[in-house]
Amino acid sequence: MTNGAVRRIWGLMYRHLMLYKRSWPRLLELAYWPTLTMCIWGLTARFFAARTGSAGTVAFGMLLGGVLLWEIALRSQMGMAISFLEEVWSRNLGHVFVSPLRPWELLATLMSLSVLRTAAGVLPAVALAWALYAFNLFSLGPVVALFAANLMLMGWWVSLGVISLILRHGAGAEALAWSVLFALTPFSAVYYPVSVLPGWAQTVAWLLPSSHVFEGLRAAFVDGGVPYSQIVVAAALNGVWFVVVGALFLREFRAARERGNLLLIGE
Amino acid sequence: MHAIVVDRLCKSFGEILAVNGLDFSVDPGETVGLLGGNGAGKTTTIAMLLGLLIPTSGNISILGHDMARARFAALARMNFSSPYVALPQKLTVAENLRVYGHLYGVRGIEERIATIAEQLGFTAMLKRATGELSAGQKTRVALAKALINRPDVLLLDEPTASLDPDSGDFVRSWLERYRAESGCTILLASHNMLEVERLCGRVLVMKHGRIVDHGSPAQLLAKYGRDDLEEVFLDIARDRNRRIPA
Numbered sequence: 001m002t003n004g005a006v007r008r009i010w011g012l013m014y015r016h017l018m019l020y021k022r023s024w025p026r027l028l029e030l031a032y033w034p035t036l037t038m039c040i041w042g043l044t045a046r047f048f049a050a051r052t053g054s055a056g057t058v059a060f061g062m063l064l065g066g067v068l069l070w071e072i073a074l075r076s077q078m079g080m081a082i083s084f085l086e087e088v089w090s091r092n093l094g095h096v097f098v099s100p101l102r103p104w105e106l107l108a109t110l111m112s113l114s115v116l117r118t119a120a121g122v123l124p125a126v127a128l129a130w131a132l133y134a135f136n137l138f139s140l141g142p143v144v145a146l147f148a149a150n151l152m153l154m155g156w157w158v159s160l161g162v163i164s165l166i167l168r169h170g171a172g173a174e175a176l177a178w179s180v181l182f183a184l185t186p187f188s189a190v191y192y193p194v195s196v197l198p199g200w201a202q203t204v205a206w207l208l209p210s211s212h213v214f215e216g217l218r219a220a221f222v223d224g225g226v227p228y229s230q231i232v233v234a235a236a237l238n239g240v241w242f243v244v245v246g247a248l249f250l251r252e253f254r255a256a257r258e259r260g261n262l263l264l265i266g267e
Numbered sequence: 268m269h270a271i272v273v274d275r276l277c278k279s280f281g282e283i284l285a286v287n288g289l290d291f292s293v294d295p296g297e298t299v300g301l302l303g304g305n306g307a308g309k310t311t312t313i314a315m316l317l318g319l320l321i322p323t324s325g326n327i328s329i330l331g332h333d334m335a336r337a338r339f340a341a342l343a344r345m346n347f348s349s350p351y352v353a354l355p356q357k358l359t360v361a362e363n364l365r366v367y368g369h370l371y372g373v374r375g376i377e378e379r380i381a382t383i384a385e386q387l388g389f390t391a392m393l394k395r396a397t398g399e400l401s402a403g404q405k406t407r408v409a410l411a412k413a414l415i416n417r418p419d420v421l422l423l424d425e426p427t428a429s430l431d432p433d434s435g436d437f438v439r440s441w442l443e444r445y446r447a448e449s450g451c452t453i454l455l456a457s458h459n460m461l462e463v464e465r466l467c468g469r470v471l472v473m474k475h476g477r478i479v480d481h482g483s484p485a486q487l488l489a490k491y492g493r494d495d496l497e498e499v500f501l502d503i504a505r506d507r508n509r510r511i512p513a
Contacts, residue, residue, distance in 0.1 A: 004372050011369025015355060018362045022396070086355075094352035095412070098317040099370040100343040257321045259280070263314060263352070 005108075008101045012109040016083055017116075030117055034071040034125040041067040042133045062221050064135050066190045066214055071122050072148050073188075073210060074181050076155030079117030080110045081162045081177035088171055088265055097262050103253055110163075111156055118152065140217075143226045147213050150231065153238040154209045155181070157245045164245070164252040170265050189214045209234035209241070268331055270295045270420055270452035271316065276325035278311055278476075285311045287476035289325070295419075298446055298453040300463040302496075303473035304504050309456040312473070313422050316454070317347055329420055341420075343371060348413035349424035350406065356398025360389065360408050363397055364415055371416035383411045387441065403434035410438065414445065423455045427462060439465055460496035470496070472503055479503060 020027050045063040049056035087093045096106070129135045138144055158181055165173040187201060188210035194202055205211040216230030256262050269292040276289040286308045293299045301309045314320040316327060318338040327334040332341035354363045361380055368376035384390045387407045392400060397408060406426065413421060426442070427435040439462055446453060446466075457463050463470060464484045472480040472487075480487065480503060484496055491499045501507065 007369050007372055011366050014369065015358065015362070015366040018358050018366075019355065022357050090355040090357075091351075091353040092355050094319065094349070095347070095354065095367070096370075097319055098342060098345075098347050099367065100339045100372070101370055102339060254321070257319065260311070260314060260320050262319050 004100075005102070005105055008099070008105050009109045009112065012096070012101065012106070013112055016086065016109075016113050019086065027120070030075075030121040031124045034068075034075060034121045035128055037071065038064070038067055038125040038129055039132070042129060042135070046133060058221055060133075061135065062218050063191060064129055064133065065137055065140070065217055065221065068122065068126055068129060068137050069144075069147055069151055069213065069217065070185070070188065070190045070210075071125060072118055073151040073155045073158075075118040075121040076114045076152040077159045077162075077181045078155075078177060079114035079121075080156055080159035081166075083110050083113040083117070084159075084163050084166065085171075085174055085177055088166065088174070093265055094263050107160070110159070114156065114159070115152070118155075140220050141226070143216075143220060143231070146231045147217060150209050150213050150234040150238060153235075153242070157238065157241045158184070160242075160249050161245045164249045166265065167249075167252040167256040167261060170261065184208060184210065187211065193218065207237065209237040212237070268295075269293060269328075270297070270330060271454065272326075272328040273312075273316075274326040274328075276312070276315065276327065277323045278308075278315060278320060279323045285476050286315070286322075289476070289478060291471055291478060291481070293452055293454060295452050296446070296450045297469065298455060298467050300467035300470040301454060301456040301473060302460075302463060302470055302500060303456075304500075307473040308476040309473055310424060311476075313347075313424055313454070313456055316422060317345070318342060343416070344418060345420045345422065346371070346413040346416055346418040347422045347424070348409045348426055350402075350409070350426075350428045351424070354397050354405075354409065354412060356396065358397055359394050360384075360397055360400070360411075361393040363408065364411060367412050367415050373416050379415060380411075383414060387411050388437075402429050403431065403437075406430055406434065406438060410441070417449065418451060420452045420454070423453060423457075425457050425459075426455070427457070427459060435459070435462070442466060460500060464496050472500070474503060 042064055045060040049060035052059070087096055126137050129137065162176045162180055165176055187205045187208055189197070189205055194205045194211050194215060197205055212230040212234040216227035219225065219227040219230065271293040273289050273291050276286055278286040289312060301312065303309050311320065315322050316329065318334055329341040330344055332338070334341060364380045365376055368379060373379055384393055387410060389404060389407050392404060397405065400408065410426065427438050430438065443466060445451065455463065455466060467484065469483055470481060470487060471478050482490065487496065487499050488494065491502050493499050493502065
């Protein structure tokens with residue numbers, strides 16, 4: 001990466017960091033939902049754990065671990081898509097796209113912002129889980145970082161798909177930035193094993209990196225081992241999805257330049 | 268070498284032919300006005316020059332770079348201002364200029380911001396949120412953004428639209444001075460005939476996506492037998508009273 005690319009990426013990141021500095025509701029919103037979700041699921045899991053003995057204690061860990069890790073996928077996806085939408089809402093895309101910022105640098109910026117937004121959103125919830133329920137997500141060891149990385153990658157390619165649709169359909173597609181990953185939650189087997197899904201849904205589930213991550217998480221809680229095979233499959237699926245969605249993005253970006261959508265996208 | 272070369276440029280949106288076989292060039296240091304009514308194809312042409320729109324056919328070369336193959340090399344030496352493309356409103360003026368200073372790889376950003384703010388008379392506004400500024404102040408800031416990288420080619424789309432006469436005159440005077448000092452090439456799309464007459468050495472008049480006439484403001488006035496460009500514009504737009512010598 002050249003110095004010029006680093007400066008351009010930093011320039012656009014700086015624009016977003018200053019936005020958060022001046023807008024406390026945006027900053028508060030980052031941690032609001034992850035913390036609220038963790039509190040609700042934590043209370044629910046503790047209620048059941050108290051009534052089901054040691055099995056309930058393991059289930060408590062699986063559930064709360066699942067909630068916190070799924071928030072990583074949700075926040076990384078929203079973080080990237082909403083950062084793009086901030087440019088649409090401020091009618092600034094025209095200036096950004098006539099600057100020397102390359103499309104890949106724009107994506108690198110959005111991914112970097114997504115990391116920061118996810119950390120700002122999920123880490124307070126992780127700390128609160130430890131404070132309220134004595135649940136330490138990192139007790140599973142370094143494998144947690146591999147789970148988190150795979151879920152973050154999944155959030156990014158889903159977001160890339162959302163941005164592609166915004167490029168095609170304009171701001172009318174912005175609702176997808178909040179909703180699309182929720183639609184994948186049932187297939188991601190966050191709170192239950194893939195085996196409880198109907199046959200056709202299991203097929204969908206195994207195509208998603210998230211289902212492998214959460215199967216691996218449950219295996220780690222039950223066996224205490226590191227489920228490398230699940231992690232490798234999740235990473236491979238992320239690679240495949242990135243290629244597929246990346247091709248879609250390139251096609252839609254070119255189509256947007258052919259149709260003039262880069263100027264009209266906020267209309 | 269020309270600063271801008273446009274060769275047989277066409278752009279269609281489905282059945283609509285927005286730009287139809289445009290051919291022109293602009294020399295370094297020249298200021299050229301793009302005149303035309305709404306829907307004449309001015310904004311579409313500027314969007315293609317900036318790489319925001321891919322032409323249906325034809326070629327664009329800016330500062331020797333083919334915009335289809337090497338647009339980023341050209342974009343680093345260009346800039347653009349339009350009242351229809353905003354800067355983030357929550358950021359202060361200085362922050363916005365800092366963002367674009369980084370995007371264009373400007374060295375000594377803080378000094379550049381201080382200099383340009385002083386020249387354009389908004390030093391006192393540097394710490395104010397861009398959204399709190401008046402239309403005239405925003406136009407100065409947008410101009411500062413467009414000049415942050417000391418561009419060799421500047422594309423201006425109606426730079427004084429919605430400004431009061433005093434602010435409009437300030438911007439026009441400043442552009443005249445800047446062009447004289449920097450030797451910057453300017454392509455200006457405007458509906459303001461006085462502005463075009465004052466700033467442009469040459470005018471390209473567009474209608475239905477084509478250049479239907481061109482020349483210096485004085486040449487066009489003589490050709491149409493008119494006293495001001497507004498009447499020339501109306502003659503062309505309405506196909507009326509043409510008194511063009513044979």
